[in-house]
Amino acid sequence: MCAAMVNSVASRSARSINFYLFRFDLRVRDNNALIAAVERSSKSDYFIPVYCFDDKTKNQTPYSTTKASPERTQFLIESVASLRGGLRSSGTDLLVGVGDAAEYLSGLLSRVKESGEEVGDVKVFCQEEFCSEEVKVNRSVERAIKTFNQKRGHPNPTGGGSIVNSIWGSSLYELEDAPFDVNSVPTVMTQFRTKMEKNCAIPNCVETFGKGHTCGGIPVILKGEGEKELPGLKDLGFDEALPEADKRAAFEFKGGEENALARVQEYIFDLDLLKTYFETRNGLIGANFSTKFSPFLAVGSVSPRYIAHQCRKYEAERVSNKSTYWVIFELTVRDFCRYFAKRFGDKIFQLDGILGKEARGRHPNSIRWNYNPALVDAWKDGTTGFPFVDANMRELKATGYMSNRGRQNVASFLALDMNQDWRYGGYWFEEKLLDYDIYSNYVSWIMAAGMTGGRVNKFNVVKQGKDYDPKGEYVKLWCPELQDVPIAKIMEPWRMSKDEQKEAGCTLGVDYPNRVVEMKTFQRKEGKDGVKAQRKKKNKEKYKGGQYSIRE
Numbered sequence: 001m002c003a004a005m006v007n008s009v010a011s012r013s014a015r016s017i018n019f020y021l022f023r024f025d026l027r028v029r030d031n032n033a034l035i036a037a038v039e040r041s042s043k044s045d046y047f048i049p050v051y052c053f054d055d056k057t058k059n060q061t062p063y064s065t066t067k068a069s070p071e072r073t074q075f076l077i078e079s080v081a082s083l084r085g086g087l088r089s090s091g092t093d094l095l096v097g098v099g100d101a102a103e104y105l106s107g108l109l110s111r112v113k114e115s116g117e118e119v120g121d122v123k124v125f126c127q128e129e130f131c132s133e134e135v136k137v138n139r140s141v142e143r144a145i146k147t148f149n150q151k152r153g154h155p156n157p158t159g160g161g162s163i164v165n166s167i168w169g170s171s172l173y174e175l176e177d178a179p180f181d182v183n184s185v186p187t188v189m190t191q192f193r194t195k196m197e198k199n200c201a202i203p204n205c206v207e208t209f210g211k212g213h214t215c216g217g218i219p220v221i222l223k224g225e226g227e228k229e230l231p232g233l234k235d236l237g238f239d240e241a242l243p244e245a246d247k248r249a250a251f252e253f254k255g256g257e258e259n260a261l262a263r264v265q266e267y268i269f270d271l272d273l274l275k276t277y278f279e280t281r282n283g284l285i286g287a288n289f290s291t292k293f294s295p296f297l298a299v300g301s302v303s304p305r306y307i308a309h310q311c312r313k314y315e316a317e318r319v320s321n322k323s324t325y326w327v328i329f330e331l332t333v334r335d336f337c338r339y340f341a342k343r344f345g346d347k348i349f350q351l352d353g354i355l356g357k358e359a360r361g362r363h364p365n366s367i368r369w370n371y372n373p374a375l376v377d378a379w380k381d382g383t384t385g386f387p388f389v390d391a392n393m394r395e396l397k398a399t400g401y402m403s404n405r406g407r408q409n410v411a412s413f414l415a416l417d418m419n420q421d422w423r424y425g426g427y428w429f430e431e432k433l434l435d436y437d438i439y440s441n442y443v444s445w446i447m448a449a450g451m452t453g454g455r456v457n458k459f460n461v462v463k464q465g466k467d468y469d470p471k472g473e474y475v476k477l478w479c480p481e482l483q484d485v486p487i488a489k490i491m492e493p494w495r496m497s498k499d500e501q502k503e504a505g506c507t508l509g510v511d512y513p514n515r516v517v518e519m520k521t522f523q524r525k526e527g528k529d530g531v532k533a534q535r536k537k538k539n540k541e542k543y544k545g546g547q548y549s550i551r552e
């Protein structure tokens, strides 16, 4: 149908409605998808920011986990509250629903229509997400609005092919600048990073929503909706009150954009920690060995570009070194996970990852996966008898955080030492992590399990414990029963004699568990793709300074 005909059917007084559906981009600053949506709307259109809480996070997954912990849900509530505050300061509001987004949006539309107001075209904008659950939400929103259009006899019920408009966002590098198409996203991080750094500059931040743009308001009938209180934990299926936070927790921040920006300012400038990040990043205890930006990035309270620009500012004002670059490097790893998921979609959730079932038994990385509930439970509870694994798993369970070093070790241990279906680990992380991010989590898991086809990093959890926790402080923090075990044996308590166990007040099998599995000696592939060869190559790759570029 041509535009002239559409205009002739829709009344002149009808105002179009553009929804902006927030998901993992809960911020008003440097939100390029939000700004693009405003730019695609006319000032005479209504512009309605919306967030819909999932009320099914308490449901069981096929891996006997839930979709979120109460702690992460609380962090999310704080983040949405902060977003609403930010939108209000920008002259609009945030309408908040609980449950199905499609039902919520069509309910809002019906209310506008029932108020007697004539509704023009309806569009929904959102940040692009590319795994099945989010795509399913988009499809059901598309269907619901099409049905609304059909019922009201709109001449163009399908919105000309796309009612829902997904816009790429929350990455460091812009998709359209990438020197490859989506089907050729490199599957090896080093290749991805080199290509991005060589060919792309990190774009400038976009202006804060509401500053440079005037957008249409919210229909009068829906104004009260924005005044509704946000749901609490109980409305989302959890107990009202959270258990008291563990005093040993490394992450002790509240959610929200202001808190995210405050943490960026604190870490980079106030505490002046950026210049030593490379040396401290493998730490295990406390808030400051790494940035702790991840929970904020996961819900989108801050953008990676904003962080990159703050790093560049720091470099200009204070010092530029390997550490200042390395935070950008890590954000590039985050990008890698997003781009990888964009290319492979739901394969990141599948047992054989991108290798596919057909490679089972034939690919060098192939594994015969098992599922032994007792072993998986021991892993989850931190009772495997391997102190470095147990300390990390107990920290995750008690606090929702685990260092990157810890995550790599426990993932490798579950998948490659215990040989358990890695998805039990992926889903457990999904439930527990405060910084759970669909792409970073599942891409990291399939990489840990060797299911991307690249190099397999099998971690020796005893050696890693000795290297990264040489005094056993971290292990003792989370496994206090090992407090008096001699330091030489703290990562392998099974080497203690009966007398030593008695002296340490730690009898194996009574005070601390016996090992649930033997650690395997893993036959690594050698040759040009082998671990030794790769390591040699890596050691040659010296830091040459400022490898990323930024649009000033």
Ligand SMILES: Cc1cc2nc3c(=O)[nH]c(=O)nc-3n(C[C@H](O)[C@H](O)[C@H](O)COP(=O)(O)OP(=O)(O)OC[C@H]3O[C@@H](n4cnc5c(N)ncnc54)[C@H](O)[C@@H]3O)c2cc1C
Binding pocket: 281, 290, 291, 292, 293, 294, 295, 297, 298, 327, 330, 331, 333, 334, 335, 337, 402, 403, 404, 405, 407, 408, 411, 429, 433, 435, 436, 437, 438, 440, 441, 442, 444, 445, 448
């Ligand atoms: C099995 C496994 C699962 C993981 N699951 C998640 C997850 O659900 N959410 C998540 O944000 N990170 C995940 N990571 C990556 C990493 O462990 C965390 O991002 C990091 O520990 C968060 O702490 P930080 O913010 O202090 O990180 P920093 O070391 O300060 O790094 C700065 C930022 O860079 C990004 N980053 C750093 N390392 C990685 C990485 N390996 N992969 C992707 N991004 C990275 C994060 O956004 C992080 O906030 C996972 C890693 C593994 C091995």
